[in-house]
Amino acid sequence: MVDAGARWAAEEVPGGRVREGVRAYFLIAGMWIRSTMAYRTSFVLMTVTNFATTALDFVAILLMFSRVDALGGYSLQQVAFLYGVSSTTFGLADMVIGSMERLGRRVRDGTLDTLLVRPAPVLAQMAADQFALRRLGRTGQGALVLTWALLRLDIDWTPLRVLLMPVMLVSGCAIFCAVFIAGAAFQFVAQDAAEVQNAFTYGGTTLLQYPPTVFATELLRGVTYVLPLAFVNWLPATYVLGLPYPLGLPEWAAFLSPLVAAGCVGLAGLAWRAGLRSYRSTGS
Amino acid sequence: MDDDFIELDRVEKVFDVRRKTGFLRRERRSVRAVDSLSFTVARGEMVGYIGPNGAGKSTTIKMLTGILTPSGGRLRVAGIDPSRERTRLARRIGVVFGQRTTLWWDLPLIDSYRLAHRMYRIPEVRYRENLDRCVELLELGELLEVPVRQLSLGQRMRGDIAAALLHDPEVLYLDEPTIGLDVISKSKVRGFLRELNAERGTTVLLTTHDLQDIEQLCSRVMVIDHGRLMYDGALAGLHEVGESERTLVVDLERELPPIEAAPARVVRVEGPRQWLAFPAAQSAAELVARIAARYPLLDLSVREPDIEAVIARMYAGGTAQDEAEKAVS
Amino acid sequence: MGAGRLYVAVAAGGFRRYATYRAATVAGVFTNTAFGLILVYTYTALWDERPHLGGYDLAQAVTYVWIGQALFKTLANGGGGVETELMERIRTGDVAVDLYRPADLQLWWLATDLGRAGFELLGRGVVPFVFGALFFDMALPADVITWLAFLGSVALAMLVSFAIRYLVALTAFWLMDGTGVIQMAWLVGWFCSGMLLPLNVFPGALGEVVRALPWSSLLQAPADVFLGRADPLGTYAFQAVWAVVLLAAGRMVQAAATRRVVVQGG
Missing domain, CATH: 3.40.50.300 (P-loop containing nucleotide triphosphate hydrolases)
Known part of the structure; x- marks a missing residue:
């Protein structure tokens, strides 16, 4: 009575969970890209808006520098360097995984359940949800400012400094991804408190756009030792720029970003698993 | 397996x-x-x-x-x-x-x-x-x-x-x-x-x-x-357990006293329209035939009991009368 | 029920509806405070470099930051007001129901939004402001009159803020997908109201222009009243003119939109 053809489905999938997740991610993201193309005008408008929103951040900095020559001892070009790295890495993370902030909403309206009956990791499905290419606007704008800063700055390029640039961008993006994942995990517990994570995501990228010398020591310690956002750009960037980091950390600390990023991603992954487990046992 | x-x-x-x-207290x-x-x-x-x-x-x-x-x-x-x-x-x-x-x-x-x-x-x-x-x-x-x-x-x-x-x-x-x-x-x-x-x-x-x-x-x-x-x-058994009733809605030509057609009984009258509850297991056709023979019918329809009503009856949550009334309201 | 009482009831409903999201309120307070902190340190560095920038001293600049954070959600100049809901109703056609209500569409939504704004002011505004006052040196007015004058200016700011967002929401009658427009509006509102940088710091002609635009009624106007840098009556007049002009524009667009709905049959 059983249809023989059905047996293929029971076979295990080749590749591990990570590979399966990445594959599902690209499949779903591709569907979203096609969906947004259904409203082409809106897509163009939103990409421009996304670019402009973030550009206004930088306009504010330009306006400040129209009145002063330095901020916290940093020149406009140096601030632009920090700004560029912060915006580019955050923009990428936001595009790749930013939709995770909608988790609370999906828990509330019950649509998270539809992800749980598909044969792919929920994290990957959630990250790809509402994938929007328009978010490239922010990354593009950040990259533009970064390029401008690099052209205008007179950096003493050593091999280590050159090496640190891509390392900084990749690690920074990973750290922001970890923040997004941890924020989503938190929403399993407090669905209505989605806004808290804005303080760390949007707040984080805004913070890192300004020189570390501007902020109080306690705040610096917080974002260096507790929530290590400083490793996105402050620590590696001060090394590249040849400026001291206010907390007096040894020089090699600038190279810790990849380790810190790996640690953050690992911890965020654990938090996500705990969150999902708690959802599956409480169903709320 | x-x-x-x-x-x-x-x-x-x-x-x-x-x-x-309370404001901050939770139970x-x-x-x-x-x-x-x-x-x-x-x-x-x-x-x-x-x-x-x-x-x-x-x-x-x-x-x-x-x-x-x-x-x-x-x-x-x-x-x-x-x-x-x-x-x-x-x-x-x-x-x-x-x-x-x-x-x-x-x-x-x-x-x-x-x-x-x-x-x-x-x-x-x-x-x-x-x-x-x-x-x-x-x-x-x-x-x-x-x-x-x-x-x-x-x-x-x-x-x-x-x-x-x-x-x-x-x-x-x-x-x-x-x-x-x-x-x-x-x-x-x-x-x-x-x-x-x-x-x-x-x-x-x-x-x-x-x-x-x-x-x-x-x-x-x-x-x-x-x-x-x-x-x-089986579903049939559910009807038995629940002793569920169906409802026959009858539109008469004019206002008349409640129809007599046991075991069906009138549960509601509104002008020329009357609602009769009868056991789900009983044939509706037979009941309709009996009524048609004795009363001037204009129109009629049979309403199936919904699941809620059937289940409610299973637990004897109320008298049969209550349930029939719920079904027609 | 008299018309006035109806709208008071609608406003009270708006207030209550937002008051139910308690966790969201706490989260918002946290986030506003965090953004306030970032801005305060940035401004401190800026004013260290250039004391009396824009005519403010450091304490006044810091006060400006916390007023901004306190009013951010109230004035919804970064989004979060009733305009999203109204747009959704227009898009789905539910607005036709609103149009047949024996109440004026614009006043109805104004009342809802004022209720919302009132809650945001108390629920989200007070705590970041008090936090700022406790931990930073702020320029707080000593006399009650100034505080009251400030609240008056905030009330007018609520009107102007609503009038702008109402116009934005009405675009949904003509555009299929209004998300782009609404984001653009938030963005302009956020920048031109002085959330990033006080408008009196904007240089030259740009400064002249942004200070004359309606958005300067939102944050700059009440802040200057609070800091004793502007004559309340003059400020009120400026805000009131914008409120009247924009609300009237809203009515005209609404009339055109209503005709459209009637012609299309909903």
């Missing part, structure tokens, strides 16, 4: 509910949504799973699909522990949430199927065969290139059912598959499910508020309330 394809052994699900009792208490539930479903069975809202129906389905982890007991679907091997199970089950489409809103229907094709890694030949079959039986041919947002509710439901079946699931869970559909769509959906079950031997478990779904599809009904299995057997 085929006899206990789905197997629940004293499965429990306890939720901690926090309730606000914590446990709610037993599913209470020591045991049953088995054989491969190829078609089972209706019914009960009032909040009875534990959807909690059970969520545990069977691996969405929720049981708090206790043993649960297996096709030999798989759903909560531990969610993704492995996902390849072998199909789920349709009646009020929540999983189709891609802004894209043509076919795109949702192409995604399933790749996400479930369905072999090309199987995908073609299954798609062609669903397209034919569910009459989706004209709709494949239409964006989902432009489909009617009934069309979308058919589209959703097809999406859940492309990967040859061995068991299909349907949550209110006919809710909000018009009569024609309902009958198309039911016809398709019957055929699917007969030809493919797909096990089907469906929750519904529509007794006709059960009548036309399921040889077996399970009734759950307060997390417990209250009834498990």
Whole structure:
């Protein structure tokens, strides 16, 4: 009575969970890209808006520098360097995984359940949800400012400094991804408190756009030792720029970003698993 | 294994509910949504799973699909522990949430199927065969290139059912598959499910508020309330246990005293219109014939008892009179 | 029920509806405070470099930051007001129901939004402001009159803020998908109201222009009243003119939109 053809489905999938997740991610993201193309005008408008929103951040900095020559001892070009790295890495993370902030909403309206009956990791499905290419606007704008800063700055390029640039961008993006994942995990517990994570995501990228010398020591310690956002750009960037980091950390600390990023991603992954487990046992 | 394809052994699900009792004070208490539930479903069975809202129906389905982890007991679907091997199970089950489409809103229907094709890694030949079959039986041919947002509710439901079946699931869970559909769509959906079950031997478990779904599809009904299995057997037996009544609505030519046609009894009169309750097991035709012979009839209709009423009667939650009155109001 | 009482009831409903999201309120307070902190340190560095920038001393600049954070949600100049809901109703056609209500569409939504704004002011505004006052040196007015004058200016700011967002929401009658427009509006509102940088710091002609635009009624106007840098009556007049002009524009667009709905049959 059983249809023989059905047996293929029971076979295990080749590749591990990570590979399966990445594959599902690209499949779903591709569907979203096609969906947004259904409203082409809106897509163009939103990409421009996304670019402009973030550009206004930088306009504010330009306006400040129209009145002063330095901020916290940093020149406009140096601030632009920090700004560029912060915006580019955050923009990428936001595009790749930013939709995770909608988790609370999906828990509330019950649509998270539809992800749980598909044969792919929920994290990957959630990250790809509402994938929007328009978010490239922010990354593009950040990259533009970064390029401008690099052209205008007179950096003493050593091999280590050159090496640190891509390392900084990749690690920074990973750290922001970890923040997004941890924020989503938190929403399993407090669905209505989605806004808290804005303080760390949007707040984080805004913070890192300004020189570390501007902020109080306690705040610096917080974002260096507790929530290590400083490793996105402050620590590696001060090394590249040849400026001291206010907390007096040894020089090699600038190279810790990849380790810190790996640690953050690992911890965020654990938090996500705990969150999902708690959802599956409480169903709320 | 085929006899206990789905197997629940004293499965429990306890939720901690926090309730606000004051501005900042909260009271914590446990709610037993599913209470020591045991049953088995054989491969190829078609089972209706019914009960009032909040009875534990959807909690059970969520545990069977691996969405929720049981708090206790043993649960297996096709030999798989759903909560531990969610993704492995996902390849072998199909789920349709009646009020929540999983189709891609802004894209043509076919795109949702192409995604399933790749996400479930369905072999090309199987995908073609299954798609062609669903397209034919569910009459989706004209709709494949239409964006989902432009489909009617009934069309979308058919589209959703097809999406859940492309990967040859061995068991299909349907949550209110006919809710909000018009009569024609309902009958198309039911016809398709019957055929699917007969030809493919797909096990089907469906929750519904529509007794006709059960009548036309399921040889077996399970009734759950307060997390417990209250009834498990044929639908006919349910009517007996519940002593359910149907209602005959009669429009007379003029206002007349209450119709006398025992065992049916008048439960409501409104001008020339009268409502008569009679045992569900009794033939309506015979009753109509008797009334027609003695009273000037203009029109009449028979109302089936809804599941809520049947179940309510099962627990003797009220007198027969109350229930009949509820059914007509 | 008199018309006035109806709208008071609608406003009270708006207030209550937002008051139910308690966790969201706490989350919002946290986030506003965090953004306030970042801005305060940035401004401190800026004013260290250039004391009396824009005519403010450091304490006044810091006060400006916390007023901004306190009013951010109230004035919804970064989004979060009733305009999203109204747009959704227009898009789905539910607005037709609103149009047949025996109440004026614009006043109805104004009342709802004022209720919302009132809640945001109390629920989200007070805590970040008090936090700022406790931990930073702020320029707080000593006399009650100034505080009251400030609240008056905030009330007018609520009107202008609503009038702008109402106009934005009405575009949904003509555009299929208004998300782009609404984001653009939030963005302009956020920048031109002085959330990033006080408008009196904007240089030259740009400064002249932004200070004359309606958005300067939102944050700059009440802040200057609070800091004793502007004459309340003159500020009120400026805000009131914008409120009247924009609300009137809203009515005209609404009339055109209504005709459209009637012609299309809903």
